Amino acid sequence: MLKDEVNKALKIVQDGGIILYPTDTIWGIGCDATNTEAVKKIYALKQREESKSMIILVDVDNKLQSYINEVPDIAYDLIEFAENPLTLVMPGAKNISPALIAEDGSVGIRVSSHPFCQQLIQRMRKPLVSTSANISGQPSPEYFSKISQDIIDGVDYVVDLDQHITQIKKPSTIMRLAPNGAFEFIRR
Template identity: 30%
Template sequence: MEARVSAKIASLSAEQLKLVEKGARIIRRGGLVAFPTETVYGLGADALNTDAVAAIYEAKGRPSDNPLILHVSSIAMAEGVVEINARARILMEKFWPGPLSLVLTAKDVVPSRTRGGLSTAAVRMPDAAIALALIEKSGLPIAAPSANVSGRPSPTDAETVRSDIGAKIPLVIDGGDTRFGVESTVIDMTAGSAVLLRPGGLSKEAIEGALGEEVLLPQDQNIIRRSPGTRYRHYAPSLPLVLCCAQDVPKGARRWAWMGISEPQGEPCAQMIFKDKAEYAKELFRALRALEKSGAEIIYAETPDETGIGRALKDRLLRASGK
């Protein structure tokens, strides 16, 4: 793992490293930096600095009881902020760096503000060179929700970050488009069984294969709230969003836009067709922002099946629609 992290950081250009060094100085001073991960762009601050974390909530307009994920660059750094059990370590060694966040018992060093007032904290190691370098150079775990106005579609490119919150923060590091387009999978590892709190870039099936056991779905709302992105409406475009099958768009629907894998019946004023679920997920948030500017009055979106990345994609679509 250490070798993979070092290799990724070594792949950065001199110009990128210069921006990372600037970002690390801002983080150490208690400031905010937007940066790319493999999932979406994050809005980062020192996870152990209460005032810095408070600035994240203020910049996003984020509810104060919505916890933040701590981004680390090594298992040793994770051990400094949470209690790691044997099963969690299996997943870290298998899938880190990658789009997997693990909810574990927080250590006292993690401020209550970072944890959203909970006794647990979510940690992950991002699989993106700029993100890993920023954590390494700052020497701190970085708390980082998506770098957008709370409730809006998450940003998957730097320009979206700038248009949403660029005026509120000192630095946006541009790393191009993100690879997954949906946030990390969040798994609660504090009990006897692993519990899926939020589907994301790593499939439930892959996690079950690594653990050799079923990953349960949550039954208790108090457990669900340990994950960000599960209690409030998220990812919402400015237009109504309705999920349906390609053949079920209502006849005579008002001026409408379409997105999905299949061609719709009828005549949308704008449409975005993707080759498969992976591309649908990767382009979802960008598509929502584009279609809300298309002149349509409503967006119809194809409902994916729940295998692989489809589970995360369907979750984001449901939340964007307000369901």
């Protein structure tokens, strides 16, 4: 089941499509983080300003340096010891679509612990865009049945996993992390 869903989602993202999928936090809308056209489809679907950047997911922490110029050593400790899913916003973003990079050159990046995300990212060999499955300005859906029909109809594929789970999940904690290791919370 998991393998089948990973295979179906992989084909969609490789073809430049966007998917609706479960994560270790709330449901996300995603695509290949190196494909600018696909990224723009997500901005259009969410009716989101392109100046509001979206985060990317990787499957393991040793991939951080593939997408961030200088990863401070403390980043690995923060990820390892975080009690909740943690998104780190770091400067020096590279090797991803320019549409995902904030004006200051930063990007938010999270190591996902969800088996679907890990396997899909591993197979893609690229990071996966992750943004909440809602129209910009509306509340983030706590679980699948709260996702609006506009979002479901607007993606190219809805991953058929975890749709029955109604445990309320929260978005990740977000921290801004400077190359010198200084950090601040953006969202706890």
